[in-house]
Amino acid sequence: MMGAERRAAIDIGTVTARLLVADVVDGEVHEVVRRSRITHLGEGWSSTGVLSAEGMTRVADAVAGFVVEARELGAARIVAVATSASRDARNSDEFLERLEAAGIRPQIISGSREGYLTFLGATYGIRDERVMVVDVGGGSTEIVLGTTSVADGRRHASIEAVRSVDVGSRRITEMFLESDPPARDEVERASAWVADELRPFFSALRERPAEMVSVAGTATSLAAIELELDPYDPERVHGYRLSGSSLLDTLDHLARMTLAERRGVTGLEPDRAGVIVAGAIVLQSVLAYAGLSSTLVSEHDILYGMMLDPFDDGGAG
The missing domain is CATH 3.30.420.150 (Exopolyphosphatase. Domain 2)
Structure with missing residues (x-):
């Protein structure tokens, strides 16, 4: 696809981790691959205030696979964000370190930033x-x-x-x-x-x-x-x-x-x-x-x- 840039985006939510690889040209998104893994990162977090070792491991495994696939598909850039559970958990720094070891360090985004990006995508x-x-x-x-x-x-x-x-x-x-x-x-x-x-x-x-x-x-x-x-x-x-x-x-x-x-x-x-x-x-x-x-x-x-x-x-x- 002439003039296209291949990009990869990873969304790490409280229940699900997801990947999208797509070619973007002139403001249009052409999907190449979409993946989703239910990882239950937030399991037990609402009562303990921390992300469990098991939940972090499930996400790290999923994200490591996403990063490998995105690179194999030729993504010029990979961007990752983490949302609610990662924002609120007391051990979010530990979680980020584990993800960095898995191949990427996501940005923990604010609720308003999350809302803006969601709106931009949903109204496509x-x-x-x-x-x-x-x-x-x-x-x-x-x-x-x-x-x-x-x-x-x-x-x-x-x-x-x-x-x-x-x-x-x-x-x-x-x-x-x-x-x-x-x-x-x-x-x-x-x-x-x-x-x-x-x-x-x-x-x-x-x-x-x-x-x-x-x-x-x-x-x-x-x-x-x-x-x-x-x-x-x-x-x-x-x-x-x-x-x-x-x-x-x-x-x-x-x-x-x-x-x-x-x-x-x-x-x-x-x-x-x-x-x-x-x-x-x-x-x-x-x-x-x-x-x-x-x-x-x-x-x-x-x-x-x-x-x-x-x-x-x-x-x-």
Whole structure:
């Protein structure tokens, strides 16, 4: 591809580690390889305040493989970021050293920076529309409201409001959902807590968005469950519209299941079964606050944002 630069981006989240290798030319992203590994970096972190040795090892193994593959594919530059659990953990320096030994030292980015990059990626292909982008992570949820435009061959985001809220699927599961299946009062307490944490952001908005775009594992998993995908098909998930009513139905259905039963749900990765109820609680709450009847699900997320960004933050060549 003439004039293209091959880039690699690695996103290290609380639940998942992911890789995207792509050719970028004139502001367009052409995927070469996308990989995802559920590593549960944040397992136990919400109660201990530290990342476990086992979780750090799982991530380091995944990232080492990502770096080797990106280099073999000829990526001119590799950039890596780490998010919520890495921001909050007391032993994040130790984690960074382990990742550096695995081949790359990621930048631990702020919640607002994470939100900006997610918005830039999620709105790829959307122009001049007031959009709310939602990324339900394992430790936090990023909510960004803004518009996008294209100038001089580059995409730009005009951000009206951005907030990283400490409500995530792993954090909520460990705080509230102790029973198997979760008891009704546990789900109700979790939902009430999430609503309280989200309320200040939405109370401060002058008006609601025209569209809501949801990215990352919770949203894509819920779409795959509705579509009964086996195997997972990103082309069918991207652009799928989740209605508020169907989201509530799916949440109720999943919350009545044991963990073993959820592991067998078509469309749901077994390793995500332990946190999907909490993730669905967050997504449903955000949609209700946004005052919209549905959300668009996108495969374009922070990895796309990292591709479209000037690429000056962290990483290794």
